[in-house]
Amino acid sequence: MLTYPDIDPVIFEIGPLAVRWYGLMYLLGFACAYFLILHLSRRRGLSLSKDGVSDLLFYCVVGVILGGRLGYVLFYNLAFYLEHPLEIFSVWEGGMSFHGGLLGVVVAALFFIRRRDLPFLLTADILVTSAAPGLGFGRMGNFINAELWGRVTDVPWGMVFPGAGALPRHPSQLYEAILEGAVLFAILYGLHRKKVSAGLPLFAFLMLYGGFRFLVEFFREPDMHLGFLWGGATMGQLLSVPMMLVGLGGILWLLQQQRKM
Template sequence: MLTYPQIDPVIFSVGPLAVRWYGLMYLLGFLIAYFVIRALAAKRNIGLTGDTLSDLLFYCVLGVILGGRFGYTLFYNFSYYIRHPLEIFAVWEGGMSFHGGLLGVIVAASLFCLRRKFPPLLVGDILVTAASIGLGLGRIGNFINGELWGRVTDVPWGMVFPGAGPEPRHPSQLYEAFLEGAVLFAVLWWLHSRKAPHGVPFFSFFALYGGFRVIVEFFRQPDAHLGFLWAGATMGQLLSIPMVLIGVAGILYCRRRIIQP
């Protein structure tokens, strides 16, 4: 069994203002995304520079925050928030959904492309590649916070998380950081280097993230207020399976469109 590192979630505080590792991970994610998007835009010969790139990131930040919050209230705690609707806006109390954030970014980026006349699939290819970095960093933030821990295990790398009882558990946050962050980014970057048809990296993100999430959910403890749902699946799995299907169908469509005369 490994020892959980017990990192203080607060880096430093000045009076009532506290700078937390989780918030820093979000900030680093958006900062790195800026440079990744700029590099890929140059590689794919699309004019995302200067103010245009800043505007795109602004749209995406709004999409992540609004979509992630409303997705959490809808998918994970709807019965509570329908009784306390004003608390939907209390984002400082936590509660964000990846799947909701993804939908929010898709809507926001689509509006950006419509207004600025950019090809939506190519912009999507670039955005999902940059997003994988933020996903990996976010999971590291979850690990530092000691939240979203895994199921009880007897593997040698199991850890006892604060507030999760005395039994060792899978560090499932690190599994997700590796698969949804490092591995996903490497595959998508490789697709760009191979000049994959427009849309293939975008839909590959759907297929791979969905597949990785389904796998990791077998090691991650489901949310206490939801538990196991239909056929013993978790909410994360039920939301990710459609992503795999959409991703595979999208890849086939994009490749078939290219090879047709």
């Protein structure tokens, strides 16, 4: 069993202002996204200036924060937030839904793409690739916050998390950080290096993220207030299935289009 590195979630405080690791992880993710969007736009021939990249990132930041928070409220804990509506704004305490954030980014990006008359598939390819490091940072933030821990286990790397009882658990946040962050980014960036058809990184992202999330959910403790749902699946698994199907369907569609050429 490994010892959980009990890290103070607050890095430092200046009067009433507290700088938290969770927020810093988001800032690192957005910073990486900016430079990756700029780099990949030049590499793939997407017409975006530095100001255009900043504008696109701003739209996506708003989309991911609003969508991620509202997704968590709606999908994971609606009853609680109906009773405590002001808690919806306490994003520094955690509680963001990836699937809600994804929907928020889709809406924001579609609005930006239409305004700038950009190619949808290529822009989406660049966005999802640039988002992958941020997904990994976000899971590191979950780990530091000692939240979203895994199920009880006897593996040698199990950890006893504060507030999770005396039994060791899977550090499932780290599993997700590796798969949804590092591995996913490496695959998507590799596709860009090969200059694959527009749309393939996007659909690969949907299929792979959905698959990775579905897999890790077997090691992650379900939300206490939700537990196991239909067929013994978790909410994360149920929300990931449509992603996998859309991703697979999109890849098959691209292959069909290539055969017609």
